[in-house]
Amino acid sequence: MPGSTPELPIVVLDALLPTTQRVVVNRRGSTVWEVESHRGRYAVKLGHPIEATAEWSAQPWTALAPAREGAVLHRLGVDDIAYGEWEHGTWNIQPWHQGPDLHKLWEPCRKQKASIKPDADVTLGCVQALADLHVRGWAHGDVQPAHFIIGPERTHLIDLALARGGPVPEAYDFPFRGCLVHYEALEIARSVLDTGEAEPTQEADVYALGASLLISATGWRAVEYPDDAPRPVQREAVANGRRRPVKAPGKLGELIDAMLSHAPEDRPTIYEVGKALI
């Protein structure tokens, strides 16, 4: 249904009885609402399949992503989760986390580069959020600046649709085919190029966090490739490790360099990253 915004499915309306609702994003494959109800404030995610066009092939997995994420959140013990199916795919309901994301929050660092430095507490909050997942044996698979919501009490790492670490219902599962290329570790890019699939790992998450911090603090991607290059060309540049000579200020810059190491075993663990920041 290109161009049109779907309605909230009846089952979601029945579950939440919204007092207000607002579409947050509506893009290929996914629509997200912020919904307020007497029960509290929730994010509602609706997945639909991406049809094939001249530019991209069909991606039926986007229809399954919300239910897969719901199952992951459930396994992680997050309260107040619901998920199910609608006409064109699946949906989930999850608690709404208030706050700017990492990229938005660090906009002043990118605009007035020398005078405003990335905040160490914010960095630590992102590290803590990822460490909370890793310590339970999970890898996120889609770490990017928009997925860190910096709340007043703590930072939340959202969008667990691609996470790996425990069983999810087979009906809602699908292979991992990479993430946003800017945040993709070398070994993930190589595997996606060679086989069309890859395995999310904690090491690749650390790389992605390094790339997220770098882009949010400086506005520069970790790897050099033309903006308009086709996806496989971008992946080839990532897989070949064409690191751009750009650094975040101070100690953070050194740490990010280590997180972006070519070999996964050379990257610090998320706990080591945390220790280095304190």
Ligand SMILES: Nc1ncnc2c1ncn2[C@@H]1O[C@H](COP(=O)(O)OP(=O)(O)O)[C@@H](O)[C@H]1O
């Ligand atoms: N639980 C949540 N709390 C606050 N905002 C959310 C939440 N879940 C999603 N969002 C918002 O919706 C956007 C898209 O959600 P995301 O989970 O990344 O789904 P997808 O990438 O599949 O579209 C996020 O970048 C964020 O702005």
Ligand SMILES: [Mg+2]
């Ligand atoms: Mg997302």
